[in-house]
Amino acid sequence: xxxxxxxxxxxxxxxxxxxxxxxxxxxxxxxxxxxxxxxxxxxxxxxxxxxxxxxxxxxxxxxxxxxxxxxxxxxxxxxxxxxxxxxxxxxxxxxxxxxxxxxxxxxxxxxxxxxxxxxxxxxxxxxxxxxxxxxxxxxxxxxxxxxxxxxxxxxxxxxxxxxxxxxxxxxxxxxxxxxxxxxxxxxxxxxxxxxxxxxxxxxxxxxxxxxxxxxxxxxxxxxxxxxxxxxxxxxxxxxxxxxxxxxxxxxxxxxxxxxxxxxxxxxxxxxxxxxxxxxxxxxxxxxxxxxxxxxxxxxxxxxxxxxxxxxxxxxxxxxxxxxxxxxxxxxxxxxxxx
Ligand SMILES: *Cc1c(COP(=O)(O)O)cnc(C)c1O
Numbered sequence: 001x002x003x004x005x006x007x008x009x010x011x012x013x014x015x016x017x018x019x020x021x022x023x024x025x026x027x028x029x030x031x032x033x034x035x036x037x038x039x040x041x042x043x044x045x046x047x048x049x050x051x052x053x054x055x056x057x058x059x060x061x062x063x064x065x066x067x068x069x070x071x072x073x074x075x076x077x078x079x080x081x082x083x084x085x086x087x088x089x090x091x092x093x094x095x096x097x098x099x100x101x102x103x104x105x106x107x108x109x110x111x112x113x114x115x116x117x118x119x120x121x122x123x124x125x126x127x128x129x130x131x132x133x134x135x136x137x138x139x140x141x142x143x144x145x146x147x148x149x150x151x152x153x154x155x156x157x158x159x160x161x162x163x164x165x166x167x168x169x170x171x172x173x174x175x176x177x178x179x180x181x182x183x184x185x186x187x188x189x190x191x192x193x194x195x196x197x198x199x200x201x202x203x204x205x206x207x208x209x210x211x212x213x214x215x216x217x218x219x220x221x222x223x224x225x226x227x228x229x230x231x232x233x234x235x236x237x238x239x240x241x242x243x244x245x246x247x248x249x250x251x252x253x254x255x256x257x258x259x260x261x262x263x264x265x266x267x268x269x270x271x272x273x274x275x276x277x278x279x280x281x282x283x284x285x286x287x288x289x290x291x292x293x294x295x296x297x298x299x300x301x302x303x304x305x306x307x308x309x310x311x312x313x314x315x316x317x318x319x320x321x322x323x324x325x326x327x328x329x330x331x332x333x334x335x336x337x338x
Contacts, residue, residue: 002326003305007171007199007254007280007319016202016242023238027231028054029224035234039241043195043208047187051216052208053223054237058083058170060228061194061209063091066131068211068218069164069191072097074130077118079105081140083168084133095226099127107275108138109146112153119161132158135168136175136186140309142275142283143258145175148185155189165189170196170207174279177251191215200251200280201243202320205236247320254280254318257327261316264331269338272312280318283309295337302333 003009012020026032040052055061062084066076076092078085080102084092092098103114120126132154138144158165167190169175176183186193192211197203209219223229230236255278262277265284272287286295292308299306309315316330 001303001305002322002330004316004318004322004330005305005307007317010198010202010320012202012204012239013320015246016239019242020235020238023234025232025234028233029229029231033232033234033237035241036237039237040208040210042241042244044210047183047193047195047210049187049193049210050213052210053216053219054230054233054240055194055207055209055223056205056228056230058168058194058196058198058207059088059091060223060226061207062133062166062168063088063095063226064219064222064228065166065192065194065209065211066092066098066133067096067222068215069131069166070096070098071128071130073127075099075101075120075127076131076133077101077103077115077129077163078133079103079108079110079135079138079140081105081108081138082133082135083139083170086140098130101129105141107141107144108135109141109144109150110134111150112157115154115157119157119163129161129163131164131166133166133168135170137171137178137279137281139170139281143171143174143277143279143281144275145178145278148179148181148189151189164191166191167193169193171199171279173248174200174251174255177248178255178278197240197243200254200319201240201247203236203239203243206240208240250320251280254320254322257322257324258282258316258318260327261318261330264334268334282316282318284314285310286312286314298337299333302336304330304333 023035044052103110119129136146197206274284306316
């Protein structure tokens with residue numbers, strides 16, 4: 001089976017498992033796990049932030065970020081496809097008591113003008129706007145990458161209006177592999193960033209939230225409250241270190257393979273459109289409103305797994321466990337499906 005459902009399906013390599021077995025550990029709730037501490041410091045320093053906090057999932061890292069930036073009754077500006085709204089079990093509304101205001105976007109990327117328009121005036125009867133959340137890369141946008149100059153303009157508006165700016169950087173390493181920007185470029189523009197090590201980077205578990213010392217002090221209490229205070233988590237953090245050492249440079253191979261898929265899909269009569277591919281996500285729409293589920297069942301029968309992303313939409317994601325031979329096989333199967 002070639003599993004293209006998500007870049008979360010990767011399994012730790014034997015070298016990564018060896019690194020995990022060798023990890024020095026301690027009780028992380030006491031702040032005594034050296035491997036976790038080193039990971040938090042490493043990622044914070046990489047992005048030019050003061051502090052970091054290891055989390056069991058990207059969802060928790062995002063939820064904690066929303067929580068420390070807001071009070072119940074506040075409003076978060078984001079795109080309607082945002083992970084914090086759509087894929088976190090209603091957490092933004094339940095954990096933080098916040099409403100969300102959607103801004104129109106181009107595949108997840110919105111402009112500073114749209115943010116400005118979405119900010120409520122300071123009136124007792126209006127919801128207090130408090131946070132802007134953007135995703136890089138944009139999952140529902142087919143792995144679309146942000147223009148950093150637009151983020152600069154958004155940051156300026158946040159500053160003027162006293163809003164915090166959070167980047168859901170679950171796939172920020174994919175974005176940087178595509179643009180050549182550095183972690184410090186992104187760190188300088190955001191108050192907090194969540195970074196996933198268990199997507200394209202291939203660690204089994206783990207995300208890190210970064211920000212100021214004071215924000216991360218508050219974040220630790222929220223993490224504990226949510227049940228995310230882990231103990232000898234160095235076993236997991238060791239895998240994340242390994243991923244940063246060995247799996248960053250290879251992301252461009254995933255992007256190259258995604259582009260191969262895109263090129264093939266564009267030639268197939270049963271595909272009506274493909275979102276322009278820039279990173280490791282490929283989203284396409286089937287022609288004539290063909291339903292995604294029966295198509296996926298046929299594909300599954302041929303040894304390829306993908307997910308539905310709408311009634312006629314399909315998503316395929318490239319990752320560590322898919323090589324050139326696998327992609328050739330997928331392309332053959334897609335061709336034979338005609
Ligand atoms: C995967 C993902 C997350 C985090 O998901 P978890 O499965 O909770 O780690 C956050 N944001 C985006 C955009 C994602 O794709």
